[in-house]
Amino acid sequence: MGVALRPLLAEYKETPGWEGLGGVAAVDAFNALYQFLSGIRQADGAPLMDGEGRITSHLSGLLFRNANLIEKNITPVYVFDGKPPAFKSSTLAKRREVREHAADSWEKALKEGDEESARKYAMASSKVDAFVIDSAKELLSALGIAWVQAPEEGEAQSSYMAQQGDVTYAVSQDYDSLLFGAPELVRNITVSGKKRFRGKVLSVYPERLNLEAVLTGLSLTREELVQTALLIGTDYNSGVPGVGPKTAVKIVREGTFYDRIGESENAADPDQLIHYFLDPPVETSYNIENRSPDPDRVIDLLCGKHGFTQERVEAGLERFGAKKGQATLDAWF
Template identity: 45%
Template sequence: MGVNLRELIPPEARREVELRALSGYVLALDAYNMLYQFLTAIRQPDGTPLMDREGRVTSHLSGLFYRTINLVEEGIKPVYVFDGKPPEMKSREVEERLRRKAEAEARYRRAVEAGEVEEARKYAMMAARLTSDMVEESKELLDAMGMPWVQAPAEGEAQAAYMARKGDAWATGSQDYDSLLFGSPRLVRNLAITGRRKLPGRDQYVEIKPEIIELEPLLSKLGITREQLIAVGILLGTDYNPGGVRGYGPKTALRLVKSLGDPMKVLASVPRGEYDPDYLRKVHEYFLNPPVTDDYKIEFRKPDQDKVREILVERHDFNPERVERALERLAKAYREKLRGRQSRLDMWFG
């Protein structure tokens, strides 16, 4: 789930933009986060994911293919960053996610048997699983589309933030706020769900736009440093200390951090309960110095249309006509927006 900083982000540090406002920028996207959003959102009315004739889930491939084309048509240069081995500190969160998914699957089956379509859809979305086969096939599809991807040694968001700090990307792209703790200068949210979307459980639609959050204006407005922001995040709860420290909400966490100043004093001051202060200091250090790699190359290549057809149409029964139309759009976007173009790494707004 990541850390929830939503309540602490002031209007001065975030703004909604049109998708085309990101034209020319390289965005380092949290691949797992994007794929999970596709698996969750791209479903049939009863919550069943898209599948081929052999029963293999294809929602992630559909989202990855069509959404990536939408992005590059706007001139955006997406680089998908995939998670590596999760740190040992994340084991509890991973186990809890598996437990929640198993519970959601059981509730989904009961809802289907009872004919409760809306309930079935809700629990089916909660039960979405991203398998290693899905990940590998997503990489294969990106290769065929000519899109670059990066394999992180550990957390994808940490790697994406590192790329943004280096200037190899303008921003990270994710729904989670963790990349801000990892030091990304900018975070772009809503890239996987931009457009008209139905509100869960309601016959109502809203228009969702990309949202840019800038780290420095956020820190300046809050009057804290990045190291202190990490301490706030730890008090609220991260993937490495789920649930956070009991009794601390966003405002109380911020007050304590600003009062004590030194993040180490903040973490030492929390009552010895579920998490030992020494462990929390390790979490803080991980956000400052996560495992990352320089072994990557950002290069946009001419799409291999035959390979895309083989993956989507021949292997997974995608509609041939729709894939052909999308491939024409991808080829045009490559010629006009990607081939030989320099990336914009300047500030879009100052």
């Protein structure tokens, strides 16, 4: 879910247009997979599945959304979460409860013939499990798209790679990447161009946030931005009751962070959390070399193993510049 910094960041968001986003993008893999699993569904909310009942919505998303990025001169590198830090356990437990409740509500809505509610609850029940992760990595490798395994938080790893200049920017729907020090965060590039909100269909455009511009505009250091987030509440702590974004900034500027953070119901040590954001565990040895797609391998995986129609997969591969039986695709890059 990330931290609720949106009200503070609105005036610093840029809408660069696709032509301004060329480069190498470190994509928060779990974030993207949840988007595919929740958004790519049938009318009643059921996910796409193969003949054996295995979910394939994420595989469809990875093929066609990545084709879209490649066409726009964006080279994605997917970064997968590792083991979550111990102080995230409470948040993860709450998310499991929400998913389980949504799954029960989805089943109930289906029985009642309420298709609109069924789809809403189905989207909220989406889960990234071992099969989703392993099959996603398998398809990315077949497509020649690099992926990196983070030791813990994927957003921390993406931010580190951006700091090192190995990628152009970090990609996530959440704002945590700024807390982890990503020089640039881009949102909305792995989602479709439309989304439903309160019964309406809205257009979605890429957004870019520059960390230096945010810190300068808010008159905060990065550590103070982290303190602001902790007062509001993050995936690692519950925040201080009654403290919203603007009040949190005021508290930090007044130098009373440590006085107020003690009012939080969460027992996590604030200094430990600050240190985690400023210096998180990351993998410093990684390979993000891009390769040509292997069309035969992609077709074997998607069509042979998961029942995709070959015509549809070949159409997707053509957008990568790849065709069945074609061994080298150096022109892709």
